């Protein structure tokens with residue numbers, strides 16, 4: 001397939017005796033919200049790690065817009081247009097909210113390392129531009145008034161939003177979200193879900209890993225179901241809801257846990 005989007009083809013990943021993913025294939029069309037669901041240990045985070053370059057697949061391929069990327073290091077995936085958030089927050093807690101976003105933007109700044117080292121004018125201009133862009137992003141995420149607070153002063157919901165804002169600072173085409181709604185109070189779930197929808201409407205393709213099945217069904221164009229590292233099913237939310245193989249995969253585990 002050479003169309004726009006992400007193509008995961010026969011991807012496997014082994015950790016010692018554990019086959020975390022076993023020959024998983026699916027595609028994410030440009031512009032869609034594709035959710036990946038499945039019980040604990042299904043291989044969802046491993047999949048995002050493979051897509052973002054944190055982990056290499058044991059076998060199989062990943063293509064973005066027709067270009068093979070499965071061996072690119074993480075920073076080159078960001079340059080290729082992929083950004084992500086983590087299941088466990090990975091913010092720099094002592095840095096300010098604004099600085100956290102600017103870290104996410106650094107790969108898109110034009111000035112090179114030597115320019116920055118020598119304090120050249122180009123570097124200063126880039127820093128000013130990056131700061132203005134980061135403040136715009138914070139405003140979009142309702143965090144502008146918190147720009148100069150340390151990240152550790154944020155509520156959990158604000159911190160989850162900041163992680164997404166930081167990912168967006170690299171201007172990705174494809175955003176990978178690992179459980180952005182987990183642990184949030186109801187009001188924040190709605191807020192973060194709205195942010196995800198708004199980012200998608202503005203043109204960002206999204207791969208959403210999430211246990212909150214209700215939110216997944218409301219947000220997604222299509223859903224992939226994994227269990228024990230295996231591909232179980234793929235389809236529209238309506239098709240997935242009534243799929244016997246999906247119901248079986250969740251047996252013994254509440255599908256609507258969050």
Ligand SMILES: Nc1ncnc2c1ncn2[C@@H]1O[C@H](COP(=O)(O)OP(=O)(O)OP(=O)(O)O)[C@@H](O)[C@H]1O
Pocket residue numbers: 015018019020038039040041042043044045046047087
């Ligand atoms: N670095 C690792 N070393 C060894 N085993 C790992 C590693 N990462 C993941 N695994 C194993 O791979 C399997 C899939 O884990 P993964 O974290 O991808 O699941 P998940 O679907 O994200 O689960 P959850 O819903 O609990 O977040 C599990 O059995 C896990 O223990």
Ligand SMILES: [Mg+2]
Pocket residue numbers: 044045046087
């Ligand atoms: Mg996980």
